[in-house]
Amino acid sequence: MKLRIAKKEDLHTVVDIYNSTIASRMVTADTEPVTVEDKLGWFLGHTEARPLYIVENDAQECIGWISFESFYGRPAYAKTAEISIYLHEARRGKGMGSAVLKKALDQAPKLGIRSLMAFIFAHNEPSISLFQKHGFSEWGNFPGIAEMDGNRYDLKILGKELNEAGHLDVTT
Numbered sequence: 001m002k003l004r005i006a007k008k009e010d011l012h013t014v015v016d017i018y019n020s021t022i023a024s025r026m027v028t029a030d031t032e033p034v035t036v037e038d039k040l041g042w043f044l045g046h047t048e049a050r051p052l053y054i055v056e057n058d059a060q061e062c063i064g065w066i067s068f069e070s071f072y073g074r075p076a077y078a079k080t081a082e083i084s085i086y087l088h089e090a091r092r093g094k095g096m097g098s099a100v101l102k103k104a105l106d107q108a109p110k111l112g113i114r115s116l117m118a119f120i121f122a123h124n125e126p127s128i129s130l131f132q133k134h135g136f137s138e139w140g141n142f143p144g145i146a147e148m149d150g151n152r153y154d155l156k157i158l159g160k161e162l163n164e165a166g167h168l169d170v171t172t
Helices: 008-019 036-044 096-111 125-133
Strands: 002-005 052-056 062-070 080-087 115-121 137-148 151-161
Touching: 008 036, 008 052, 008 062, 008 080, 052 096, 062 096, 080 096, 096 125, 115 125, 125 151
Parallel strands: 080 115
Antiparallel strands: 002 052, 052 062, 062 080, 115 151, 137 151
């Protein structure tokens, strides 16, 4: 498995993978499929310091993607980023998430990221377990903040402090 910077030609695949998660109501707050045009601004907003990576298998097939995005857009938060990981449907539930998250954690310090956050619905137990397995802990809980299909859902923020080597920075 390897990471490469996403190209504009990858956006269709990125959107397809993203849209495949919408119906579950577990992963994203979008309630209807999005288009490539909808996501173009988001795609173009990724930079060398906050990239969108395509995750490829040994056959160079896209099996998922990783997005690093700036948090809150102000200079004091420059070393903080939000991470999103999306896997192709055929790759979910097979341990790939752990391998992809490990790759992301290895990459984050090279991007100048010291604090990494994941925004995850509280009922998305597989994702919460995945991130906790890799040293993330709960940094915030927003009760009932999302509403889909007449149901309210909590949003959790999981976070992890990284040191220069990308490991948990234990400062207690």
